[in-house]
Amino acid sequence: MRRPTEEAPWLRWVLCLAAVGVALLFLVLPLVAVFAEAFRRGWGPVAKSLSDPDALAAVRLTLLVAAIAVPVNLVGGVAAAWAIAKFDFPGKRLLTVLIELPFSVSPVISGLVYVLVFGAQGWLGPWLEERGVQVVFALPGIVLATIFVTFPFVARTLIPLMQDQGRTEEEAAATLGAGGWAMFRRVTLPNIRWALLSGVLLCNARAMGEFGAVSVVSGHVRGETNTMPLHVEILYNEYQFVAAFAVAGLLALLALVTLGAKAVLERAG
Amino acid sequence: MRRRSALPGLGLALGVTWLWLGLIVLVPLAALVLRPWELGLAGVWASVTEPRVVAALGLSFGAALGAALVDLPLGLLIAWVVVRYRFPGRRVLDAAIDLPFALPTAVAGLALTALYAPNGWLGAPLAAMGVTVAFTPLGVAVALAFVGLPFVVRMVEPVLRDLGPEAEEAAAVLGATRWQAWRRVVLPALGPALVSGVALAFARAVGEYGSVIFIAGNRPMESEIAPLLIVARLEQYDYAGAAALGLAMLLLSFAFLLVFGVMQRRLRRGVM
Numbered sequence: 232m233r234r235p236t237e238e239a240p241w242l243r244w245v246l247c248l249a250a251v252g253v254a255l256l257f258l259v260l261p262l263v264a265v266f267a268e269a270f271r272r273g274w275g276p277v278a279k280s281l282s283d284p285d286a287l288a289a290v291r292l293t294l295l296v297a298a299i300a301v302p303v304n305l306v307g308g309v310a311a312a313w314a315i316a317k318f319d320f321p322g323k324r325l326l327t328v329l330i331e332l333p334f335s336v337s338p339v340i341s342g343l344v345y346v347l348v349f350g351a352q353g354w355l356g357p358w359l360e361e362r363g364v365q366v367v368f369a370l371p372g373i374v375l376a377t378i379f380v381t382f383p384f385v386a387r388t389l390i391p392l393m394q395d396q397g398r399t400e401e402e403a404a405a406t407l408g409a410g411g412w413a414m415f416r417r418v419t420l421p422n423i424r425w426a427l428l429s430g431v432l433l434c435n436a437r438a439m440g441e442f443g444a445v446s447v448v449s450g451h452v453r454g455e456t457n458t459m460p461l462h463v464e465i466l467y468n469e470y471q472f473v474a475a476f477a478v479a480g481l482l483a484l485l486a487l488v489t490l491g492a493k494a495v496l497e498r499a500g
Numbered sequence: 501m502r503r504r505s506a507l508p509g510l511g512l513a514l515g516v517t518w519l520w521l522g523l524i525v526l527v528p529l530a531a532l533v534l535r536p537w538e539l540g541l542a543g544v545w546a547s548v549t550e551p552r553v554v555a556a557l558g559l560s561f562g563a564a565l566g567a568a569l570v571d572l573p574l575g576l577l578i579a580w581v582v583v584r585y586r587f588p589g590r591r592v593l594d595a596a597i598d599l600p601f602a603l604p605t606a607v608a609g610l611a612l613t614a615l616y617a618p619n620g621w622l623g624a625p626l627a628a629m630g631v632t633v634a635f636t637p638l639g640v641a642v643a644l645a646f647v648g649l650p651f652v653v654r655m656v657e658p659v660l661r662d663l664g665p666e667a668e669e670a671a672a673v674l675g676a677t678r679w680q681a682w683r684r685v686v687l688p689a690l691g692p693a694l695v696s697g698v699a700l701a702f703a704r705a706v707g708e709y710g711s712v713i714f715i716a717g718n719r720p721m722e723s724e725i726a727p728l729l730i731v732a733r734l735e736q737y738d739y740a741g742a743a744a745l746g747l748a749m750l751l752l753s754f755a756f757l758l759v760f761g762v763m764q765r766r767l768r769r770g771v772m
Contacts, residue, residue, distance in 0.1 A: 238678055243585055250581035251593060253574050256622070257646065258599045259755040260678055261611035264621065268614050302559050307520030314513035322706050329521055332529075335753070337604075337707020339727035340746045343734065344528035352739050354531060360691075388645050411508040440604025442710035447731060459604040460710070467610060467714070481608040486602035 260342025265483045269476035280466075280474030281481065288454040288477070289462035296370075296445075297438040298459060300377040304434055309427070315386075316393030317401065325388070333382040341379045345372055368450030373458065374446040376486075381434045388430035389423055394441025396422055428498045436489040438483055535746035547741045548748045552720050553729060559637055560726040561752065564705035567644035568652075568698045573653025574645075575697060576690070580651075583660045597653050600646050605710025612643050613714040635717030640725060641713045647699025655697030656690055663689050691767040699760035706753045 238246070269277055278285060307351060313332055315323060333341065349366035350356050366372045400422070404414040420427075442460040449456045457465065459482055466475035536544045547553070581587075582594050600608065616623040616633040625750055633639045655752045661684065671681035717723045726749055733742035 234667050234680070236672055236678075247581050247585055247587050250578045250629060251589060254578060254593050254596050257574070257649070258596045260621065261608060261615055262599060262603065264611045264614045265607060268610075287728065303520070307516060307524075310516035310520070311512040314510060314517055317507055318510045318513075319516065320510065326517065326521070329525065330517075333525060335703050335757070336529075337709065337727050337746075337749060339709050340532065340750065341728050343730055343742055343746050344532050345736060346684065347531035347739055347743055348528050350739065352737060375524070379528070382524060398507055405507060414507075415509075436602055436604075440607070442606040443708075446709075447734060453505070460604050463610065464604050475610060479604075479610050482604045482607045485603065486599070486607070486613065490595055490602050492596055493598075 254428065262483060262487075265476055265479050267326050269473060269480040271473060271476075276473045277477040277480070279476045280471070283474070285454045285457070286462060286474075286478055289457045289459045290371075290481075292373075292455075292457065295437055296374050296377050299374050300381060300438045301431060301435050303378050304381055304385050305431060307382075308389060308430065308434075311386045312389035312393050313415075315390050316396075317398045330386050331383050331402045333379055338443025339447055340377045342444040345375050345379075345448055349375075363393060366467050367454070370456070372448035373445050373456065375462075376448045377438050377441055380441050380444045381437045384434035384437065385427070385430040388426050388433070392423060392426045393419075395437055425496050425499050429493055432489050432492055432496070436486060439485060532743055532746055532750070536740055536747050538740040539744060543740075544744045547744045550726070553726070553745060555721045556724050556726040556729045557749070557752070559640060559708055559724065560749070562754070563637060563641040563644055563725075564702050564708075565756075566649075567641045567705050568648055568702040570645045571648045571652045571701045572694060572698050575649055575701075576694065578649075579653045579656040579660055583657055597650050599650075600648075601650050605647070605708070606714075608646060608711040609643065609714035612639075612646060612711065616642060616715060635719075635723065637723050639715040639717070640672050640712055640723060643715050644705035644708055647708055648705050651695035651700035651704060652694070655693045655700065659690055659693040688767075688770070692764045695760055695764040695767060698722050699764075700758055702760070703753060705756060706756075707749065714759070726766060 237243075242335075244281055287396050311326070314320070315327055346353060346367050349359065349372060351360070351367075353367070356367070364371075366375070400418050401414055404418045409417065439458075440460060440466070441458075446461055446464070449461055449463065450456070451457060451461060453465065459478055463475050463478045463482070464471075466478065524581060536547075539547060548557075559650070578597060582597075603611075613634055614620050616626070616639060618624065618627045618632065618634065620634070626633055631638075633642055667685045667689070668681050671685045672678075676684065707727060709725070709731075712725055713728060716725060716728075718725075718728060726745065730742045730745050730749075733739075733745065
């Protein structure tokens with residue numbers, strides 16, 4: 232017999248089908264479309280557009296940018312989480328709000344702020360230019376904008392977990408005479424490793440896929456300041472659709488791997 | 501008195517945190533707050549009240565609000581089914597929810613354009629019904645609903661999971677039909693979470709760029725979003741104008757988020 236807190240079987244079926252339908256049409260179909268468009272003419276054109284020198288340069292730049300941006304946010308995020316989760320200090324709430332701030336800023340504005348500081352008419356732009364340092368329309372600008380948009384990922388995955396864990400284990404280690412670094416490495420790190428890895432994965436996925444912020448500071452020089460998402464845009468605007476969707480497919484693959492790894496980590500942690 | 505922590509490293513951790521926050525976030529954002537005023541107060545006002553700017557802001561905020569409101573029932577449906585029912589494919593559905601989070605925005609933009617273009621898989625049948633999605637404001641709203649959906653689902657899910665069966669059982673014992681119990685017991689409990697999900701979806705959608713510009717068509721006064729105008733102003737080296745528009749967008753979306761915050765508090769206290 233049906234319990235009074237359950238819906239009628241027919242209603243359950245209708246709701247399940249509706250939810251799956253929405254997910255298929257609205258969430259999954261776009262992903263399928265990327266690969267369908269890429270492989271429209273088979274493997275050949277896909278392989279050719281992925282081995283194009285400009286595409287390879289874009290892949291290299293994307294990897295380089297992520298390799299700088301992710302560690303910076305890893306160190307900053309762990310430091311912030313350590314301070315916020317394990318200590319009480321004045322300004323803690325403000326600090327927590329400020330760390331989340333980049334998530335409520337438009338990607339375009341995230342790029343814009345660096346142009347305002349480092350651009351040709353920026354606060355520091357002319358001074359840096361006299362010294363031959365170019366930030367905007369060059370690698371440093373792309374890296375800075377990427378760090379900005381991926382700023383909160385590591386901190387926000389760690390803070391709730393580390394707050395739940397409290398500080399008793401670390402205090403025990405301190406009582407037993409462990410130094411700060413030994414305590415962190417032997418006690419804290421094993422406790423947070425899965426969450427840390429998951430935060431790094433999300434941070435990395437966003438770093439490699441960021442479009443708006445990077446587009447504002449990049450200058451779109453082919454083979455030089457084009458990351459993969461920017462390369463996709465250029466190809467698309469040049470009506471090279473198969474090539475555009477091939478590179479987009481590579482990025483979509485990265486997203487799928489990230490989602491899969493995140494699901495595995497959630498079960499591990 | 502504040503309990504002193506016996507742990508080391510507060511000074512170092514705070515130092516690193518403030519340095520990281522200051523250099524990457526606070527100094528650049530200060531430029532956004534300060535630079536518009538190079539135009540003077542009247543200049544800033546003129547720059548953000550140009551008809552083209554007003555139209556773009558209206559589209560960005562209007563489409564974001566519309567998209568977030570569409571995400572509300574869809575997100576609620578998906579969260580309900582994933583939490584309450586067991587059926588084949590539930591795990592896959594649960595994983596698919598995060599696709600818009602994980603998919604780079606430019607990829608989403610290209611994919612949605614291909615799908616909803618007049619010759620696309622979804623665009624062709626819709627065109628046969630007389631609905632044009634791609635390259636219209638409707639296309640903007642579709643892209644924004646796509647990026648916002650996971651926010652609603654992920655806010656509602658944990659609340660729904662923690663909501664034990666007791667209240668619904670009590671309602672059933674007292675003679676409520678399943679619909680009445682849902683309407684009077686479940687929905688009010690989910691209210692605050694729904695509002696924060698909608699607020700997050702809205703906040704993300706307002707500033708969205710990559711997933712929108714491909715499908716929008718970008719015609720001035722009609723399907724041009726505000727972030728695109730910022731880019732256009734930067735390309736003309738109008739830094740102060742770009743900053744003025746950026747600051748206006750930021751202040752407007754904070755104002756909206758404040759309203760959502762008030763709604764959420766009232767729902768929580770049961771006033772609404």
